[in-house]
Amino acid sequence: MDNLTKLENESIFIIREAYYQFKKVAMLWSIGKDSTALLWMVRKAFYGKLPFPVLHIDTGYKFKEIYQFRDEYAKKWNLNLLVHKNEEAMRHGVGPDKQKLTCCTELKTNALKDAIAKYGFKALYLGIRRDEHGIRAKERFFSPRDEDFEWNYKDQPPELWDQYKSKAKDEEHLRIHPLLSWREIDIWEYVRRENIPITSLYFAKNGKRYRSIGCETCCNPVDSDADTIDKIIEELKTSTVSERSGRAQDKESAYMMQKLRSLGYM
Amino acid sequence: MLFGKNKKRTFVLGIDGFPYSFLQDRFIQENMPKLSSFTKQNLTKRMDSVYPVVSSVAWTSFATGQNPAEHNIFGFVDRTPNPFQITIPTARERRAKTIWQEFSAQGKKVIVINVPLTYPPEQVNGILTSCFLCTDINKSTYPADFSGYLKEKNYIIDVDAGLAKENKRKLMDELFLATDKRFEIALELFKNKEWDYFQLHIMETDRLFHFFWNDLEMQGEYYPDIIKFLAKLDTHIDELQNKLNDEDRFIMLSDHGFCGINYEVQLNAWLKQQGLLKFTNGSTKLPEYHKDTVCYSLLPGRIFINLEGREEKGTVKKSEYQNIRKDIKNRLLNFTDPATNENIIDRVFFREEIYSGPYLDNAADIIAHPKRGYDLKGRTEKTDIFEKSHLNGMHTYDDAFIYAKNCDISKIKSIMDVKKAILTN
Numbered sequence: 171m172d173n174l175t176k177l178e179n180e181s182i183f184i185i186r187e188a189y190y191q192f193k194k195v196a197m198l199w200s201i202g203k204d205s206t207a208l209l210w211m212v213r214k215a216f217y218g219k220l221p222f223p224v225l226h227i228d229t230g231y232k233f234k235e236i237y238q239f240r241d242e243y244a245k246k247w248n249l250n251l252l253v254h255k256n257e258e259a260m261r262h263g264v265g266p267d268k269q270k271l272t273c274c275t276e277l278k279t280n281a282l283k284d285a286i287a288k289y290g291f292k293a294l295y296l297g298i299r300r301d302e303h304g305i306r307a308k309e310r311f312f313s314p315r316d317e318d319f320e321w322n323y324k325d326q327p328p329e330l331w332d333q334y335k336s337k338a339k340d341e342e343h344l345r346i347h348p349l350l351s352w353r354e355i356d357i358w359e360y361v362r363r364e365n366i367p368i369t370s371l372y373f374a375k376n377g378k379r380y381r382s383i384g385c386e387t388c389c390n391p392v393d394s395d396a397d398t399i400d401k402i403i404e405e406l407k408t409s410t411v412s413e414r415s416g417r418a419q420d421k422e423s424a425y426m427m428q429k430l431r432s433l434g435y436m
Numbered sequence: 437m438l439f440g441k442n443k444k445r446t447f448v449l450g451i452d453g454f455p456y457s458f459l460q461d462r463f464i465q466e467n468m469p470k471l472s473s474f475t476k477q478n479l480t481k482r483m484d485s486v487y488p489v490v491s492s493v494a495w496t497s498f499a500t501g502q503n504p505a506e507h508n509i510f511g512f513v514d515r516t517p518n519p520f521q522i523t524i525p526t527a528r529e530r531r532a533k534t535i536w537q538e539f540s541a542q543g544k545k546v547i548v549i550n551v552p553l554t555y556p557p558e559q560v561n562g563i564l565t566s567c568f569l570c571t572d573i574n575k576s577t578y579p580a581d582f583s584g585y586l587k588e589k590n591y592i593i594d595v596d597a598g599l600a601k602e603n604k605r606k607l608m609d610e611l612f613l614a615t616d617k618r619f620e621i622a623l624e625l626f627k628n629k630e631w632d633y634f635q636l637h638i639m640e641t642d643r644l645f646h647f648f649w650n651d652l653e654m655q656g657e658y659y660p661d662i663i664k665f666l667a668k669l670d671t672h673i674d675e676l677q678n679k680l681n682d683e684d685r686f687i688m689l690s691d692h693g694f695c696g697i698n699y700e701v702q703l704n705a706w707l708k709q710q711g712l713l714k715f716t717n718g719s720t721k722l723p724e725y726h727k728d729t730v731c732y733s734l735l736p737g738r739i740f741i742n743l744e745g746r747e748e749k750g751t752v753k754k755s756e757y758q759n760i761r762k763d764i765k766n767r768l769l770n771f772t773d774p775a776t777n778e779n780i781i782d783r784v785f786f787r788e789e790i791y792s793g794p795y796l797d798n799a800a801d802i803i804a805h806p807k808r809g810y811d812l813k814g815r816t817e818k819t820d821i822f823e824k825s826h827l828n829g830m831h832t833y834d835d836a837f838i839y840a841k842n843c844d845i846s847k848i849k850s851i852m853d854v855k856k857a858i859l860t861n
Contacts, residue, residue: 411519425571426524432597434646434700434827435490435512435735436814 174360178211181348184311185215188293188346189222195346196225196252197295198282201236202383203368205297207357208349210366212295213247223250225285225294229277230260231385239369252289256281266387274424286343293344301353302382302413313345354413355406362399373397382414444842446685446858448635449676450498450551451669452491453642455693456482456837467663468670474677474688480839484850485692487790487803488736489831491642492525494691494851495552500532501855505793507532509553510800513734513814520723520748526569527554531795535855536560536633544632547625550593550618551637562631568594568639591617594639600647600826607647608661611640612668619672626679636676638669645694649829653696686841687858691851693835697828698809699773701780702818703733709821710767720817727751731764731801735814737781738800739764761786761802768804773822782807808832 171179189195197212197220199205212220226240244251256264259276266273286294300309349357361368371380378391379402392411396402430436458464459480465472486497486504488511496509504510508531514523530553536546540561548554548564555566557578565586570576570593577583595614599607615638622636644665651658673688680686704722707713713733714726725732727749729742741760744750752760765784772779787799806812811830813823838845838854844861848854 422571423524426526426569429568429594429597430512430524432600433643434813434825 174356174363177352177356178214178360180351181208181211182215184346184348185212185295188295188312188344188348189216192293192344193222194290194292195295196223196289196291198297199224199226199240199251200297200383201226201232201240201369202297203357203361203372204299204349204352206368207352207360207366208295208297209247210364211348220249223252223289225252225254227278227281227285228253228255229273229281229385230255231266231277231387233369233371233383233386235369235371236383239367243367252285254281254285254288256284266385291343293346295346295348297349298347299352299354299357300350309347309350311347311350313347315343315345355403358399358403358406362403368399372402374401443632444683444685445631445681446633446687446843447676447680448633448858449673449686449688450495450635450637451641451688451690452552452637452639453645453692453694453831454690454837455695455832455835456480456690457693457835459837464666467666468673470670470674470677471688474673474841475839478839478841479845480837481845481848482834483689483836483838483848483853485831485833485836486851487785487805487833488738489692489805489833490736491639491691492553494836495637496530496532497850497852498689498691498854499534499536499551500530501535501852501859502532503791503793503852505787505791505796505799507793508795508798510798511734511736511738514798515722515734515740517740517746517750518748522722524569525553527556527558535858536562536564536635538859539633545630546633546635547622547629547631548635549622549625549637550639551635552639563625563629565591566593567637586621589617589621591621595643597643597647604647604658607643608658608665611644611665615640615665615669615672619676623676623679626676640665641669641690645829646827647829649694649696683842685843685858687839687843687845687854689838689851689854690836693832694829695808695832697811697824697830699822700811700813700825700827701806702813702815702821702823703735703737703739703804704814704816705818705821706771707731707733707739708819712764713816715816722816725749725816730760732816733812733814734800736812737804737806738814739802739804741801743801757801764802768802773810778807780806780810805833 197209199209209224256277259280264273264276298309371383373379374394374397377393377395379394379396380389381392383389394405396405427436459475485494490512492512493504493509496507497503500507508529509525514525515521516523536548537560539546543561546560546562548560550565550567552567554564555570557564557566557576559578563582564578566576573586573593574583576593577586592614595607595610618636618638626634644662648658648662650656652662677686704713712730714729715724716726722732728751730752731739731741733739741752741757742750743752743757744754768781768784771781781804783805785803787796787801787803790803791799804812836851838848843857845857848857
């Protein structure tokens with residue numbers, strides 16, 4: 171079996187297993203390449219008919235291409251799309267121009283908390299991958315979050331021999347990570363093989379392309395001439411730059427920067 | 437001497453940014469009578485800080501007894517050259533052994549509270565609570581569950597310095613609260629835990645001097661609060677000193693001095709004006725500097741050459757490196773305040789002149805040290821070189837103090853020498 175098929179099989183197994191356990195689930199769709207690939211596999215897992223909704227946490231600061239793509243494919247693929255915003259924070263003027271950390275916390279984390287409470291989801295599918303980021307390397311396929319959203323990465327079920335602990339306590343919700351084993355290049359090879367539609371932001375225009383997409387205000391394109399999937403795959407084979415280098419700082423350093431700025435040290 | 441009895445314990449009280457000259461002033465003799473009397477009973481000295489003069493570098497130099505090229509901490513912010521990225525050094529980047537690690541390795545019990553650059557908390561033979569860079573009290577301690585005690589005590593990791601712009605009254609209240617809490621938990625641990633090395637760090641003096649220096653110097657609105665704060669601190673120190681045994685070592689020290697600010701000096705704006713730092717396409721974010729840039733600066737006064745082969749967009753040839761450094765040094769030494777014609781930069785160092793060690797390559801190529809009153813900053817979006825802000829006190833290099841009881845500090849010249857004095861006598 172080739173590598174992509176093996177990865178796909180593993181992911182689809184996890185997708186089905188989680189749905190069987192929870193039923194009250196949703197999938198987070200950021201419209202980026204990973205969660206779009208995940209959505210593709212979820213559609214395959216349920217033969218084109220999703221038995222649960224697709225949730226988009228909308229900060230209001232996404233690229234216009236992202237909104238267009240979302241609406242177009244939500245319709246084409248007949249998705250039960252839920253769009254959730256933290257409208258209260260937005261009304262209070264929370265935005266990236268003020269404090270980046272507060273902005274992410276309010277418009278992403280708290281918006282998601284809200285949505286989970288509102289719809290009563292017991293588990294969420296996410297398209298994160300281990301090779302994206304140091305802390306994600308510690309993730310599990312089934313990863314519990316407690317009522318405060320805290321993830322105790324030192325106290326996780328071991329997942330040896332593909333035995334997954336897929337039950338959650340009442341106050342917890344479980345995050346399901348079917349793409350954990352995939353690498354960035356695997357995703358692109360899969361996109362090519364399956365011919366998955368993908369937003370144009372990933373393809374180079376005027377020597378720049380987005381390699382990882384978040385909010386328009388907080389991510390930067392990387393230098394690149396890769397304007398086709400083939401070229402992107404070639405580029406990834408030689409690139410030494412990290413995938414998320416164009417993304418604004420992580421939460422912890424964002425907090426520290428805010429702190430240092432208030433002290434006049436930045 | 438009986439085993440276990442009369443063993444010499446060490447208590448270190450860090451009072452951040454407290455100037456030696458201040459300690460000698462009549463103002464302190466009147467308002468901090470206890471502290472003043474201690475400094476008359478035992479040797480109290482002026483000592484030097486390190487370059488650049490910021491707390492993360494100075495306290496790491498204290499804790500490791502080494503210079504920045506040996507311990508790898510060069511400032512509150514740093515950069516990776518390729519790919520270019522602004523980073524914030526934490527205890528993860530520290531590359532030398534701290535005094536609490538040495539004591540721990542000897543099987544001695546240690547308690548370390550709030551020392552700058554101790555986040556994330558490291559494993560010690562005892563307890564460690566992190567400094568103000570810690571994002572979350574739940575993650576602030578070793579052992580991890582010790583944070584439960586801090587929460588129970590309503591301990592705060594730091595004051596909210598953002599209040600300096602919005603609500604100085606509230607900031608002042610928080611300074612009192614934070615200091616009280618630190619002494620409260622320190623005295624409890626002092627009593628209830630066994631320890632051989634105890635270090636308590638008071639950060640609030642630094643915050644007080646940064647944001648209230650003018651009130652102090654000009655007897656402004658908060659002058660009575662400053663006196664109250666210092667008197668309270670004096671009482672805390674007295675209480676602590678009374679609890680120590682006669683044979684315990686007691687060391688008090690600061691990491692730098694303080695003085696008022698005439699101007700904040702945006703060194704990157706000056707570099708832009710000199711044509712040494714360039715931006716294109718309207719962006720002024722440091723990572724987006726133009727490749728024709730000769731050098732850029734990180735606060736305070738650290739200048740990095742845009743060196744080919746090292747920096748992501750490096751264009752300065754290795755063969756030009758020395759001449760370019762000399763040229764920049766000359767320009768810095770001729771950089772004057774247009775209002776007074778006075779020099780702004782006091783001393784300019786090439787990194788190898790002040791640092792030596794395995795991490796020298798991570799240091800800035802040039803370190804500029806300002807004259808008193810000119811606080812070097814590093815913003816890149818500014819066009820005005822000279823500014824004033826809500827900060828009104830800045831650090832000085834040669835005016836830190838050290839006091840010691842039962843420890844010979846006569847040979848100490850700089851904060852880097854303290855660790856050796858503690859470990860060897």
